[in-house]
Amino acid sequence: xxxxxxxxxxxxxxxxxxxxxxxxxxxxxxxxxxxxxxxxxxxxxxxxxxxxxxxxxxxxxxxxxxxxxxxxxxxxxxxxxxxxxxxxxxxxxxxxxxxxxxxxxxxxxxxxxxxxxxxxxxxxxxxxxxxxxxxxxxxxxxxxxxxxxxxxxxxxxxxxxxxxxxxxxxxxxxxxxxxxxxxxxxxxxxxxxxxxxxxxxxxxxxxxxxxxxxxxxxxxxxxxxxxxxxxxxxxxxxxxxxxxxxxxxxxxxxxxxxxxxxxxxxxxxxxxxxxxxxxxxxxxxxxxxxxxxxxxxxxxxxxxxxxxxxxxxxxxxxxxxxxxxxxxxxxxxxxxxxxxxxxxxxxxxxxxxxxxxxxxxxxxxxxxxxxxxxxxxxxxxxxxxxxxxxxxxxxxxxxxxxxxxxxxxxxxxxxxxxxxxxxxxxxxxxxxxxxxxxxxxxxxxxxxxxxxxxxxxxxxxxxxxxxxxxxxxxxxxxxxxxxxxxxxxxxxxxxxxxxxxxxxxxxxxxxxxxxxxxxxxxxxxxxxxxxxxxxxxxxxxxxxxxxxxxxxxxxxxxxxxxxxxxxxxxxxxxxxxxxxxxxxxxxxxxxxxxxxxxxxxxxxxxxxxxxxxxxxxxxxxxxxxxxxxxxxxxxxxxxxxxxxxxxxxxxxxxxxxxxxxxxxxxxxxxxxxxxxxxxxxxxxxxxxxxxxxxxxxxxxxxxxxxxxxxxxxxxxxxxxxxxxxxxxxxxxxxxxxxxxxxxxxxxxxxxxxxxxxxxxxxxxxxxxxxxxxxxxxxxxxxxxxxxxxxxxxxxxxxxxxxxxxxxxxxxxxxxxxxxxxxxxxxxxxxxxxxxxxxxxxxxxxxxxxxxxxxxxx
Amino acid sequence: xxxxxxxxxxxxxxxxxxxxxxxxxxxxxxxxxxxxxxxxxxxxxxxxxxxxxxxxxxxxxxxxxxxxxxxxxxxxxxxxxxxxxxxxxxxxxxxxxxxxxxxxxxxxxxx
Numbered sequence: 018x019x020x021x022x023x024x025x026x027x028x029x030x031x032x033x034x035x036x037x038x039x040x041x042x043x044x045x046x047x048x049x050x051x052x053x054x055x056x057x058x059x060x061x062x063x064x065x066x067x068x069x070x071x072x073x074x075x076x077x078x079x080x081x082x083x084x085x086x087x088x089x090x091x092x093x094x095x096x097x098x099x100x101x102x103x104x105x106x107x108x109x110x111x112x113x114x115x116x117x118x119x120x121x122x123x124x125x126x127x128x129x130x131x132x133x134x135x136x137x138x139x140x141x142x143x144x145x146x147x148x149x150x151x152x153x154x155x156x157x158x159x160x161x162x163x164x165x166x167x168x169x170x171x172x173x174x175x176x177x178x179x180x181x182x183x184x185x186x187x188x189x190x191x192x193x194x195x196x197x198x199x200x201x202x203x204x205x206x207x208x209x210x211x212x213x214x215x216x217x218x219x220x221x222x223x224x225x226x227x228x229x230x231x232x233x234x235x236x237x238x239x240x241x242x243x244x245x246x247x248x249x250x251x252x253x254x255x256x257x258x259x260x261x262x263x264x265x266x267x268x269x270x271x272x273x274x275x276x277x278x279x280x281x282x283x284x285x286x287x288x289x290x291x292x293x294x295x296x297x298x299x300x301x302x303x304x305x306x307x308x309x310x311x312x313x314x315x316x317x318x319x320x321x322x323x324x325x326x327x328x329x330x331x332x333x334x335x336x337x338x339x340x341x342x343x344x345x346x347x348x349x350x351x352x353x354x355x356x357x358x359x360x361x362x363x364x365x366x367x368x369x370x371x372x373x374x375x376x377x378x379x380x381x382x383x384x385x386x387x388x389x390x391x392x393x394x395x396x397x398x399x400x401x402x403x404x405x406x407x408x409x410x411x412x413x414x415x416x417x418x419x420x421x422x423x424x425x426x427x428x429x430x431x432x433x434x435x436x437x438x439x440x441x442x443x444x445x446x447x448x449x450x451x452x453x454x455x456x457x458x459x460x461x462x463x464x465x466x467x468x469x470x471x472x473x474x475x476x477x478x479x480x481x482x483x484x485x486x487x488x489x490x491x492x493x494x495x496x497x498x499x500x501x502x503x504x505x506x507x508x509x510x511x512x513x514x515x516x517x518x519x520x521x522x523x524x525x526x527x528x529x530x531x532x533x534x535x536x537x538x539x540x541x542x543x544x545x546x547x548x549x550x551x552x553x554x555x556x557x558x559x560x561x562x563x564x565x566x567x568x569x570x571x572x573x574x575x576x577x578x579x580x581x582x583x584x585x586x587x588x589x590x591x592x593x594x595x596x597x598x599x600x601x602x603x604x605x606x607x608x609x610x611x612x613x614x615x616x617x618x619x620x621x622x623x624x625x626x627x628x629x630x631x632x633x634x635x636x637x638x639x640x641x642x643x644x645x646x647x648x649x650x651x652x653x654x655x656x657x658x659x660x661x662x663x664x665x666x667x668x669x670x671x672x673x674x675x676x677x678x679x680x681x682x683x684x685x686x687x688x689x690x691x692x693x694x695x696x697x698x699x700x701x702x703x704x705x706x707x708x709x710x711x712x713x714x715x716x717x718x719x720x721x722x723x724x725x726x727x728x729x730x731x732x733x734x735x736x737x738x739x740x741x742x743x744x745x746x747x748x749x750x751x752x753x754x755x756x757x758x759x760x761x762x763x764x765x766x767x768x769x770x771x772x773x774x775x776x777x778x779x780x781x782x783x784x785x786x787x788x789x790x791x792x793x794x795x796x797x798x799x800x801x802x803x804x805x806x807x808x809x810x811x812x813x814x815x816x817x818x819x820x821x822x823x824x825x826x827x828x829x830x831x832x833x834x835x836x837x838x839x840x841x842x843x844x845x846x847x848x849x850x851x852x853x854x855x856x857x858x859x860x861x862x863x864x865x866x867x868x869x870x871x872x873x874x
Numbered sequence: 875x876x877x878x879x880x881x882x883x884x885x886x887x888x889x890x891x892x893x894x895x896x897x898x899x900x901x902x903x904x905x906x907x908x909x910x911x912x913x914x915x916x917x918x919x920x921x922x923x924x925x926x927x928x929x930x931x932x933x934x935x936x937x938x939x940x941x942x943x944x945x946x947x948x949x950x951x952x953x954x955x956x957x958x959x960x961x962x963x964x965x966x967x968x969x970x971x972x973x974x975x976x977x978x979x980x981x982x983x984x985x
Contacts, residue, residue, distance in 0.1 A: 021942065043899075044920065046939075046946030050900045051916050053942055067915070074917040 022061055024052045024068045032072045034090060040078055048072070093418070094425065100405075101426040108398060111772075115394045116430055118765045119482070120437035122387020123474055125758055128442055128449055129380025130470040131462050135455075136368040138466065139279045139353035143219050145315055148184075149349035152176075152312045152327070153358055157341040165308045166347065166358035170294075170301060172327075173211070173312040180326045182318020187214035188290050189282065190310035191363040195260035195727060198247065202726040205242075205259065208284040208363045209293045209310075217315045218282070221274040224251040228270035233292035236267040239275045242285040248272070262296055278456065281352050281364050305335040306342070311362050313349070320346050371825075372453065375748050379755030382522050384478070386759055389515045390766035391430065391482035395423075396489055396512070397773030407495045419491035427483025428475075435475055445754075452750040454743075485511065512770050513806055519763040520810025520847060521817065526756035527843035528818040532835065533752050536826065537745040539833045545738070546676030547615035551708055552734035553716065555701040557727065564723065565698055569608075571719045572703055577712045580614040581703045582607065585696040587678055592659055592689070600646060603678070604661060604689040606696040612638075612673065614704050622653035622671030625692055633692045634663070638671040643687035662695025680741035681831040702734060760847070764854045767803075771858040774799065783867035792863035799862070800855050807851060815840050880929075880960065886910070887922045888953065888961050891932055896952040898937070899923060923951055931957035 029045070036044055048071055056064035105112045140146055152168040173188040190209045195202055212230035214220075220227075220237075228235050238246065238257075248255050248269060255269040267288060276283040294302060301307055316323060327344035335342075347358060353367050360367050406419055414422075443459050450457040489511075559565055569581045585606040592600040609627040612619065620641060625632050637659060644652045656666045675685040705712050713731065720729045739746075775782075782795060790798075819835060826832045880888070890905045891897060897905075899919045906914050926932045937948045953961075 021944070023944075040920070042946050043936075043949040044917070046943035046948050047899045047916050047920070049944040049946065050942055050948075051903060054900060054904065067913075071915045071917055074915050077917060077921055 028069045028072045097422045097425040101429045116434045119434035122384045124438040124441035126380040126384035129376045150314045150346040153345040167308040168312040169307040182323045184317045185213040185315040187211040189363045207286040209290045225271035236288045237271040239285045243272045386762040388482040394769040395486035416491045420487045423487035424483045428479045431478040516806045517810045521813040523763045524814025526759045530752040530756040533749045547617045549734045558699045568723045575715045579704045582611040582614040602687045618674045620672045636670045637667045638690040640688040641675045644672045684830045775862045779870045783870045786867045892953040898948045
């Protein structure tokens, strides 16, 4: 006896669902036989695939013109759709309100999905995504651990040769050079990479290829860069000139497609690492622990053992004294979502966890509120349909079928809402992408991920919003439904619970919004200890002291400029007081006008003086925090071992107050200021009488006279300081919009609940009015029912808010306290809005003519 | 052309049916794949068979259940005289047209 394999049973069930009754026997038999034939010829899995395909193809029988008995379940679904649409049409007002609410919730959640899934999709498009890693290092000293994302040149060279689990490795580093085209100059970011880069990462060449990437003067550029550089057709003469230390001409051997936005690496120009080698002193190529670049590894072995081997090799070759140095690996796909390890050096900024969380919470809450509204509306409306249900039941429909019917109806509404949601998304997308710092347009987000999101939402909404009402309706007993009597208990309880939950969410969102707002204002208006208004800042690194001095003198000739102070960036180092004590200090190189321009108060001692020559080589000023940590009675005149660069046990000549030189997210760190030329000057800041385009033009002229062809670019210091709180600003805007939408949706829900109640009790109200009840009494009758629920919602909402917001605020060193007035304001807002909503629904009941509703029976 | 308009796939299936006294759709699919060299889905054949049946070019009857069909009965199709006539008309007309195409000559080689 020959054994028969069986086709997938789920496909068979689908076949029974879609195939007309009079064809089913023939079709099922034929497909079964064909399945046996194909599995004997080309294998079972092929046959299975084909079977499923053929089952789907059976849909075409439905288009037959020849008469056949209809499949009963298809007829039923047709009937559900028909009654569903009829009912929607009959209750146009409520239904459209309902669907708009649902659509808003879906739109917000869909956007949130697009954003969050985009953040999580970073770098996953790379073919080798699962096996690509970046080298990291961590240094522990005593109880302090610092993590670095990066490696040295030598690590990128040696690990690959010595560790078997590494298949390929490529260093990756960023650089900046000046490109001049015609009369225009601009700063162009470039990336250095090794030849293996092209094997490890996906790169799509439109023209040419990477060629011989060991040749230091070859390069590949992206399509958009090629356009900018005016390179259209690639040939031997395609090249560009760039100022990287000196003028260099690179031959272009390939043009590649720009990387998508969800990529951590988005190079525009890639030049070989062999070129970088020629720029730096020999020492940097042979030092083991000089972390200043990224190294990517393509592994074919176990990451754990590679990490161990890397640590071993490093410890064999370099001496770290007391410190424990460990090498690590970070998966490429983790880079974007990991906020602990730094980015930069060619790797795009990582996602912000807080922003992702905020967007997720807002999206889910809006969807939840919208679904609850729908359920509530649905139950209210369906009560007018229990007679229909009863008739269906009498004709033999089981509970299951009635349940199905109402789920199908929810599906119709959800589907219509989904289409409407796309329109709403198109409306709010520009605002959203501005708030979230993304460049989304409907075209860029439209894709397979977008459609999946829609599909998931459709199912989710149908389930969340549809199951409960369908369950309630299908449970009604036939006889009492036919009489038009309603069973009450369960339904009222559900509606009440919904009101409570919605108010909890609304209070949570509003309180959250007010708190974020307040915290942001607090940060922006915080007295940071120095004057920064009317300060124009030019960012430009210059080594040559003579040029800096000349630029400064020329600037001071402009009458509108009061003072100029040129300084380095703030950096960090260790101050080793003795063998056991080491203090992490920040330090900055300043010029003599720094303290006076920013009006930083000197608590003790004196300012730098340009007439005292030792101030340029042997003097430092410290801040109060450092003075306190040093614990000296009178620090001025003392010497401390701050041996940075050429400084050798310099003397403290002054103590300044603790001004906030970095953002308020962290407390003021100990600080050393000096004038000796250890560090490159970058910030050319000037205080002007008032900011005006004329002043900027004058500054630009001075700039061009000194530094042409470098492009002139400036910013206002106040803007730069405000930018430190960009994230808070984003969260503030998003939470404001989210809270507003949530409130509107909650009000819709409340309207639904109250409206239903009013409609069901119109007769009772009429009688009350006939016997003399005043409109105000009617108002009290209804609204008092909700006072308890609303208060309960407030209490829950406030508890949740206090819990989450205190946690959020705890991350800030300088923060507002969560006070009850924030809670009170939000409660008040919600109360007023909800009272208005209730009143709008009660208006009809309060002022109706009782006769209208009494004469019905 | 006769009153029957008939598509290429319909024609092919009709010819396959005329090859044997009677056959069902899986056999048609097997013969089709053997001669044409492409796979074809069973529902596609069903649709064609129903259409041919409606035009009166084939007729059908239900057969007996067999184990290789999972215990289901099969529907057996058979070409009608009408079908035979339509098919042979088409072949003849096609032959006629083909005979008027000139033999490959140097002219073609130059192009």
